[in-house]
Amino acid sequence: EADIYQTPRYLVIGTGKKITLECSQTMGHDKMYWYQQDPGMELHLIHYSYGVNSTEKGDLSSESTVSRIRTEHFPLTLESARPSHTSQYLCASSESQGSGQPQHFGDGTRLSIL
């Protein structure tokens, strides 16, 4: 069982608010990822990190930002939320050691911006 946690699970908030979605993993994985997924739809990579102080933008342009100050923690921040940010956000991690390690996913944060 993977140990990767996302909080909050659900968030309903008004336009213009600053939001931080939390993601933590206890497996010591150096690779971490954020995906955006509309319910029941495909995943879009928005950010990833290969280790502490390493962050890259993903394939889908996003107004969010991320940081990686500690190995276990990879928060995502929206400075000013808008209705277009309404979606589900999934965090994942993977190990570098060994061949073809799978990603481990959290249960997601479902975000609704009013």
Place this chain on the structure above:
Amino acid sequence: AQSVAQPEDQVNVAEGNPLTVKCTYSVSGNPYLFWYVQYPNRGLQFLLKYITGDNLVKGSYGFEAEFNKSQTSFHLKKPSALVSDSALYFCAVRPPSGTYKYIFGTGTRLKVLA
């Protein structure tokens, strides 16, 4: 461009019958191949992977997948479907070198009918 295709948006199968969920990929080299399952309001759960070796790999919950290099396919199979298998299934590929980014298919919804 590297890509993963899941040609069926939905697959319906009667309980007890065999099921197949299709996946083809376009990635150079010998990529790592994965299947994940997603239940409502949950993250993705890893089912199985192919790295090298036997073309038939076995995974969790009685699922298996058949790798076919000449057809660049990695179809998910189960000999006898259960109603509880109803979920969203994602095929994913990680290129063999140069990146730790995973390429996901668009997902296939499996519906097992009682």
